[in-house]
Amino acid sequence: MEKSALQQARKAYLPKLPEALKGYVKVKEGAPTNSVDNQEEIKKLFPNTYGMPIVEFEPSDVEAGQAMNVGVILSGGQAPGGHNVITGLFDTIKKMNPDNKLYGFILGPGGLVDHKYMEITADFIDDYRNTGGFDMIGSGRTKLEKVEQFEKGIEIVRELGIKALVIIGGDDSNTNACVLAEYYAAKNYGVQVIGCPKTIDGDLKNSQIETSFGFDTATKTYSELIGNIERDCNSARKYWHFIKLMGRSASHIALECALQCQPNICLVSEEIKAKNMTLNQIVENICEVISYRAKQGNNFGVILVPEGLIEFIPSIGKLIEELNDLLAAHGNDYKGLDPVAQREYIMAHLSEENKQTFATLPDNVARQLSLDRDPHGNVQVSLIETEKLLSDMCAAKLAQWKAEGKYTGKFSALHHFFGYEGRCAAPSNFDADYCYALGTSAAHLIANGKTGYMAIVKNTTAPTSEWKAGGVPITMMMNMERRNGEMKPVIRKALVELDGKPFKEFEMQRDHWAKETCYIYPGPIQYWGPSEVCDRPTRTLALEQE
Ligand code: FBP
Numbered sequence: 001m002e003k004s005a006l007q008q009a010r011k012a013y014l015p016k017l018p019e020a021l022k023g024y025v026k027v028k029e030g031a032p033t034n035s036v037d038n039q040e041e042i043k044k045l046f047p048n049t050y051g052m053p054i055v056e057f058e059p060s061d062v063e064a065g066q067a068m069n070v071g072v073i074l075s076g077g078q079a080p081g082g083h084n085v086i087t088g089l090f091d092t093i094k095k096m097n098p099d100n101k102l103y104g105f106i107l108g109p110g111g112l113v114d115h116k117y118m119e120i121t122a123d124f125i126d127d128y129r130n131t132g133g134f135d136m137i138g139s140g141r142t143k144l145e146k147v148e149q150f151e152k153g154i155e156i157v158r159e160l161g162i163k164a165l166v167i168i169g170g171d172d173s174n175t176n177a178c179v180l181a182e183y184y185a186a187k188n189y190g191v192q193v194i195g196c197p198k199t200i201d202g203d204l205k206n207s208q209i210e211t212s213f214g215f216d217t218a219t220k221t222y223s224e225l226i227g228n229i230e231r232d233c234n235s236a237r238k239y240w241h242f243i244k245l246m247g248r249s250a251s252h253i254a255l256e257c258a259l260q261c262q263p264n265i266c267l268v269s270e271e272i273k274a275k276n277m278t279l280n281q282i283v284e285n286i287c288e289v290i291s292y293r294a295k296q297g298n299n300f301g302v303i304l305v306p307e308g309l310i311e312f313i314p315s316i317g318k319l320i321e322e323l324n325d326l327l328a329a330h331g332n333d334y335k336g337l338d339p340v341a342q343r344e345y346i347m348a349h350l351s352e353e354n355k356q357t358f359a360t361l362p363d364n365v366a367r368q369l370s371l372d373r374d375p376h377g378n379v380q381v382s383l384i385e386t387e388k389l390l391s392d393m394c395a396a397k398l399a400q401w402k403a404e405g406k407y408t409g410k411f412s413a414l415h416h417f418f419g420y421e422g423r424c425a426a427p428s429n430f431d432a433d434y435c436y437a438l439g440t441s442a443a444h445l446i447a448n449g450k451t452g453y454m455a456i457v458k459n460t461t462a463p464t465s466e467w468k469a470g471g472v473p474i475t476m477m478m479n480m481e482r483r484n485g486e487m488k489p490v491i492r493k494a495l496v497e498l499d500g501k502p503f504k505e506f507e508m509q510r511d512h513w514a515k516e517t518c519y520i521y522p523g524p525i526q527y528w529g530p531s532e533v534c535d536r537p538t539r540t541l542a543l544e545q546e
Pocket of ligand 1: 247
């Protein structure tokens with residue numbers, strides 16, 4: 001593999017570990033836990049893995065480590081730092097016993113089911129230290145949920161003498177990790193399953209998980225790009241930039257980038273839902289700002305649009321719920337029809353209220369909402385051009401206002417989608433350290449016989465040596481939710497809290513940012529240099545941990 005100069009220099013970076021993980025480690029157990037909601041149902045579904053205590057690692061004089069082979073799976077969307085979870089895991093199990101082996105399953109959970117794997121060796125892994133991407137073993141979105149898949153998995157696990165599987169994934173993948181842990185425990189197969197909290201979306205967090213890895217690097221990458229656009233925008237003073245930002249449901253990414261860059265507008269899906277806003281109201285609000293700035297002679301600006309917006313507009317959210325059920329029950333009846341017949345079929349089966357909403361949507365959006373779902377049943381919002389939809393609607397509204405004499409400016413829009421370019425960036429120091437510590441924690445959870453746990457690292461706004469590492473039972477984060485027309489146990493997704501500090505901080509300043517031009521230009525991620533630049537946590541994390 002030919003390497004860039006940065007990659008070569010970065011390989012030598014030694015991730016900083018919390019004090020408790022530097023030497024031998026012992027486990028301190030807390031009190032039994034409960035799920036966040038629906039306790040009786042979750043307890044019934046997970047009789048072997050429910051109620052376990054939170055664990056914290058402490059320094060010890062004796063090594064609990066032992067001979068053990070481990071399997072690792074990267075699951076779902078890429079997030080910077082995934083390779084460092086694997087290097088942390090690798091280094092720790094090798095330290096416990098040099099004969100221990102780490103197997104990587106190829107292209108995600110599907111690799112376990114299809115018995116596609118490779119042994120990760122010292123020479124091989126060295127090329128991936130502190131690099132972005134998941135290309136070391138690849139990732140995939142196969143949903144591990146069926147008994148046949150679990151049984152296929154155990155065949156290869158036994159063949160390779162694997163004691164534990166580490167699943168590095170988001171909320172859906174960790175939900176599946178929990179189901180797998182429960183299944184193997186119920187069958188007494190003697191195989192442990194440990195999860196690691198990954199996703200750039202930042203929505204896998206709760207009282208125990210401070211942040212999911214990748215959020216730090218991805219938001220810093222997007223903020224660099226947004227800052228560059230803001231500076232261009234403030235130089236030419238002739239375009240309105242509509243920037244859609246990745247983050248399937250929650251608006252954490254958009255909000256974080258807004259706090260870092262101070263754009264003129266940032267939409268927050270959770271607020272739009274809470275205020276029961278219509279698409280038309282959103283457009284009017286944007287146009288008010290455009291019109292105000294035009295009066296000041298400022299026919300330019302930057303607007304951040306969260307990827308998941310469309311699902312949070314209450315009328316469209318209701319429509320999607322009905323479409324999910326329709327797709328689950330009758331999808332096969334209309335999937336093969338031509339687009340016009342499909343639209344007619346769907347219209348004929350929708351309730352009156354949702355039919356009206358469906359009829360107003362442009363064809364490409366309607367099609368995306370009514371057909372495509374990822375394997376976890378999510379609408380593929382990254383494929384919907386919400387930024388274009390909004391700017392088209394703004395152009396129409398402004399033209400109408402111009403005709404009525406209410407607006408006299410010039411409106412010229414440019415569109416961007418920042419998503420995939422942030423998911424594989426070289427991890428920031430924060431993500432490099434955090435992920436290495438998560439991998440190390442996962443190894444210690446295995447060595448201490450734990451299953452159905454997620455590796456955690458807390459106190460992450462303090463210096464790294466003061467971080468606290470341990471594990472949390474995955475069942476503790478679960479509740480029952482409707483998925484594909486059925487109630488299922490799932491990890492509760494963390495949305496932006498409107499009474500939380502990050503949103504409050506944004507809310508306090510946004511009117512000023514809308515009227516004035518207060519852009520901040522964060523610049524690129526720095527890997528060497530002053531700590532206040534290189535090791536700075538996200539604004540979200542800093543505000544939440546204040
Ligand atoms: P995960 O939740 O699996 O980490 O994926 C996050 C994400 O990047 C979302 O922000 C985005 O909507 C989605 O993946 C895109 O999925 P795909 O890579 O399959 O196009």
